[in-house]
Amino acid sequence: MEALISIIIAVLTGCGIYLMLRGRTFPVILGLTLLSYAVNLFIFVMGRLQSGAPAVIGVGDHYADPIPQALVLTAIVIGFAMTAFLLVLALRARAELGNDHVDGREAAEDETP
């Protein structure tokens, strides 16, 4: 179980970083989103993996750590807002710069494969 989760986080982070290094704004935003998924999963896992344990004390002998679950909710909300903001910003940059390159370069001198 731990190995599976680690591999998922690694793949998400890897894809996220690859996409963030692209030259167009849309892949960069997708990359950031993937990275934030990986981060959210990582925060969640930091409470250790358990199954069938409630996140409240006093119900049974076993309980899951509730704090990472609260943290991950906060992180999801903030990440969601930031992604929305970034999407609007990218659209505005596309309108004002005339292209969707992150450096706002002209289409002619820009040859991303």
Next chain:
Amino acid sequence: MSHLVILPILLPLLTGLLLLLVPKRQRRFVHLLSLLSTVLLTLVTLQLLFIANTGELVVYALGNWTPPFGIVLVLDRLSAVLLVLTSTLAFFSLLYTTADDVPQGGLSFHSLTHFLLLGVNGAFLTGDIFNLFVFFEILLLASYALLLRDKGAARAKAGLHYVVLNLTGSALFLIAVAALYGLTGTLNMADMALRVAEVAPADAPLVAAAAILLLLVFGLKAALVPLYFWLPRTYASASAPVAALFAIMTKVGVYTIIRVYTLIFGNEAGALANLALPWLWPLALITLVLGFIGALGAQELRIQIAYLVIISVGTLLAGVAINSEVALGATLFYLLHSTWISAALFLLADVIIRQRGAPADQIVSGPRLRQPLLLGSLFFACAISVIGMPPLSGFIGKALILQAASGTQAVWLWITVLSGSLAALTALSRSGSTIFWRTEESTVEARRADIWSLLAIFGLIGFSFGLMIWGNHAIEYTRGIAEQVMHPGHYIDAVLNHRPLQGD
């Protein structure tokens, strides 16, 4: 009385919300309310400064949860003095926009400014590392909006870089915080300090990795090499009052570096003691050098000033990396000076640019200014102070930092700072003489600088004079702060021994 500590967070929040409700037609009213709120904020923070001055730490447990559970706000000397710095800076930046001909920040400039203050004040006060992340996000979101309010291709491009970089930074921050929580089981910084000191040897490398990841994040906020490339374009494309306010943003990064690497990973952290210092010291010096090169090569006045901000960050972090009480005291003195003076320079640059007409902020000869003598003298005073020439406060700050270094560190620091100051002197003489002396015969039709804008600039420079005149007291005070910061045991005790209030 006991609720005073949370006022620097609540006051900007409520003002910001209230300002959103006021119809935009009533510009005067919006302005008055906004300024009034910052005056009130300044008074509150001054009162907090007096409270902190007694040496007692004030711990405010939100929701009355006993630490280390729940979120705490902690007021010590360091946070108190930075709160005063923020509120004065906000007051003068807002005062600058009073005049009609000054670029008005557009629709929700004032409420966004107060939300920015909310984030900055919260970051200075909080004693919880995840809460620090939340306040970082608040101040960043406000800063994105402030930066991108106005249209323009340059602004959109600089803004895009700024936002993407900071979002990446936030992701790394979360990874570091989550890893620290997973390994120590706490988010309270005081409690974490105790647990890091006795961390199991098997976990130590992971904790160290998280700590260095945090340094990366704070370095991005503070504009440390190699993470400063976003700063010059961003600051230069922001409107003047926003750029002046942003002078505090890099200092938030410096503050968090001081706080985290003295409290959690400081002298008493056992196996992980001072683990950031070997990284911080060379990076700070390289930041200094690149800042000086940037200032020398800058083609535009505002870019040059932005590089001066980077230089101040390098100097500050070099002072932090020396890791002694004397050096930290000197660093804090320099921090106060450099924040006020860089804000003054950004405001002054805006006045100069509006009187120059077509060349705007290009450092080329252009039409004569409308008020060359007044603006020239102000520029001269700012330049002397920011370079660190006697008699103004920059000199005192730099001399104190240089004095605090010893051994081989002293050699490196003296060489870098002194040769760098020469470079800054050259750079500023070039821009100053080009703008004020190598002028054409013509003048452009420009309005005289507004009295309120000038008052704001005078006020900010006045702090530099104040730091010079009452230098003795200021140095003594900053040394007191450093003493408190370098002995985190007191902070840890105050937080962990805090008892919930017994109410009815």
